[in-house]
Amino acid sequence: MRELVGTAARRPRRLGPLAVFLAIAAAGLAALPGWPLPWAPPPARAADPVVSNVLFAQRTDGSGLVDVTYDLADTDGDSMTVTLLASENDGASWDLPCLQVSGDVGPGVRSGTGRHIVWNFGGDNPGRQLAACRVRVVASDLGVPFFAHSPRHYAIIDWLVEHWTPEMFERYARADLIVLTANYYWADPTNESLRVLDRIRAINPDCKIIGYVLGKTSMVAWENPGNGAFGHTWWQRTRPYWCWTTTGDTVQDWQGQVNINILEPGCREAMASTIAEFQRNSNNKFDCVFWDYFNKALWIGAQVTMTGLPDLDGDGIGHWSDPDELAAYRAAEVSLVQAVQDSLGPDFIQIFNGQRAYADSAFAALGDGMFYEVFPEIFFPQPQTLRYALNPAWPYNLFRTNSWPRSRNGGPYNIYGNTGQNRYYDTTGQLTEIKMGNTFRALSLLTDGWTCWTEGGNWRYGWTNVDIPLGQPLGPTVIDGDLFTRDYQYGRVEVLMTSYRYPDPCDYKIWVNGRLVEELAIPYHFP
Numbered sequence: 001m002r003e004l005v006g007t008a009a010r011r012p013r014r015l016g017p018l019a020v021f022l023a024i025a026a027a028g029l030a031a032l033p034g035w036p037l038p039w040a041p042p043p044a045r046a047a048d049p050v051v052s053n054v055l056f057a058q059r060t061d062g063s064g065l066v067d068v069t070y071d072l073a074d075t076d077g078d079s080m081t082v083t084l085l086a087s088e089n090d091g092a093s094w095d096l097p098c099l100q101v102s103g104d105v106g107p108g109v110r111s112g113t114g115r116h117i118v119w120n121f122g123g124d125n126p127g128r129q130l131a132a133c134r135v136r137v138v139a140s141d142l143g144v145p146f147f148a149h150s151p152r153h154y155a156i157i158d159w160l161v162e163h164w165t166p167e168m169f170e171r172y173a174r175a176d177l178i179v180l181t182a183n184y185y186w187a188d189p190t191n192e193s194l195r196v197l198d199r200i201r202a203i204n205p206d207c208k209i210i211g212y213v214l215g216k217t218s219m220v221a222w223e224n225p226g227n228g229a230f231g232h233t234w235w236q237r238t239r240p241y242w243c244w245t246t247t248g249d250t251v252q253d254w255q256g257q258v259n260i261n262i263l264e265p266g267c268r269e270a271m272a273s274t275i276a277e278f279q280r281n282s283n284n285k286f287d288c289v290f291w292d293y294f295n296k297a298l299w300i301g302a303q304v305t306m307t308g309l310p311d312l313d314g315d316g317i318g319h320w321s322d323p324d325e326l327a328a329y330r331a332a333e334v335s336l337v338q339a340v341q342d343s344l345g346p347d348f349i350q351i352f353n354g355q356r357a358y359a360d361s362a363f364a365a366l367g368d369g370m371f372y373e374v375f376p377e378i379f380f381p382q383p384q385t386l387r388y389a390l391n392p393a394w395p396y397n398l399f400r401t402n403s404w405p406r407s408r409n410g411g412p413y414n415i416y417g418n419t420g421q422n423r424y425y426d427t428t429g430q431l432t433e434i435k436m437g438n439t440f441r442a443l444s445l446l447t448d449g450w451t452c453w454t455e456g457g458n459w460r461y462g463w464t465n466v467d468i469p470l471g472q473p474l475g476p477t478v479i480d481g482d483l484f485t486r487d488y489q490y491g492r493v494e495v496l497m498t499s500y501r502y503p504d505p506c507d508y509k510i511w512v513n514g515r516l517v518e519e520l521a522i523p524y525h526f527p
């Protein structure tokens with residue numbers, strides 16, 4: 001991927017009937033290195049595409065159309081995917097809508113001089129007058145488009161991905177936050193030499209990359225050194241702290257995982273120091289850890305069997321009816337988070353999975369965000385789950401919990417995710433998958449949360465088909481009965497709860513500058 005910026009000249013030219021004018025790129029082109037842009041070019045490969053001579057000019061016929069020309073070269077002859085981006089703030093952000101484009105843009109663009117894009121600026125930005133504008137042309141020879149999206153709250157959670165290709169670096173780098181399983185990146189010979197995290201950051205320096213770690217268990221499979229050096233070290237160092245039941249059985253809360261006793265200071269020390277040691281020694285340095293997970297008490301998956309009751313303090317009283325043990329368990333979670341902060345500093349982000357942070361503001365404030373797993377099925381009372389999540393009168397609503405975590409590290413990072421799949425027959429009789437990430441995006445636009453996409457394994461709902469920029473919010477969400485609306489710099493989002501009942505998603509609409517660009521109102525969807 002390579003890109004260049006057309007430099008705006010200070011020669012605004014007023015147009016006719018549309019009352020739209022736009023600064024016109026004169027000649028100057030800017031090479032990118034050193035520019036404070038959201039995306040920097042990745043390390044050069046022999047056959048990277050090269051974009052040059054980006055120029056643009058608005059037609060003077062009153063049509064509002066802008067002609068963008070550029071030269072495109074790829075020495076190994078790849079077909080390229082070209083994305084046009086625009087900025088009205090001198091490149092501080094690139095979310096000025098440029099959705100209505102034609103010509104040498106999108107997939108299938110070949111090398112050549114004088115490539116030509118027609119941008120319907122007047123259609124995308126009716127009535128807007130700009131004294132200065134910049135455009136960027138981004139070309140990928142790996143088939144990846146780089147649309148602007150806003151707010152910059154797109155997350156990918158992929159606990160399964162382990163093997164990387166050049167195409168994947170570009171595809172994943174479109175997100176603003178990525179959660180990856182730390183054991184696949186710390187001390188893994190292939191991924192250490194690949195420097196996976198640096199490659200993602202080379203494309204998107206603003207992307208926060210988070211290492212998934214365990215908050216209260218060890219993987220049984222990590223006894224085998226072949227399943228990862230970090231995991232095996234974790235297994236060895238926490239082996240003395242396995243949890244036992246009242247009848248002497250081992251405690252498991254999920255298949256393949258054995259619980260470790262975080263009530264023991266030595267166990268917490270082993271966990272925190274192992275995380276800190278591998279983070280410091282690895283080429284793949286995460287911005288943070290994602291803890292899986294912290295609840296107020298142990299929760300045992302239905303598929304796990306054991307005899308007796310978990311008894312972490314060994315007093316013969318089962319976990320759930322032992323007030324001292326429950327208090328100690330909650331205190332141990334706090335100590336564990338503080339131990340990691342003591343080792344890696346307050347700038348090291350910590351995100352909590354699990355239901356404790358959803359309802360405990362003091363605990364949430366120890367970290368930078370929380371993950372709403374299986375959202376909104378878990379925690380929110382069914383079947384009116386989202387009605388609670390968006391109700392300001394309900395104590396754990398998303399507007400309120402988003403104010404609990406720290407903001408010093410760019411957060412809060414409250415992430416809405418669900419790996420399930422939901423389908424319906426649309427108005428044409430076609431079985432259609434609801435892209436839950438798109439639905440969660442509408443909710444994120446209201447609540448300043450993060451919409452979550454996952455790829456790989458059985459999590460196949462992929463990336464959004466509607467990267468659409470709205471710019472910055474102009475104010476808080478306005479609630480009028482079942483209708484939730486919020487205005488943005490370049491558009492508006494509307495969520496309607498009237499026919500909502502989980503698992504059916506809520507209806508929503510998104511406009512860009514007065515034009516409807518996205519709608520879900522089952523059985524209808526657009527686009």
Ligand SMILES: [Ca+2]
Binds near residue numbers: 074
């Ligand atoms: Ca190429």
Ligand SMILES: [Ca+2]
Binds near residue numbers: 311313314318322325
């Ligand atoms: Ca006990």
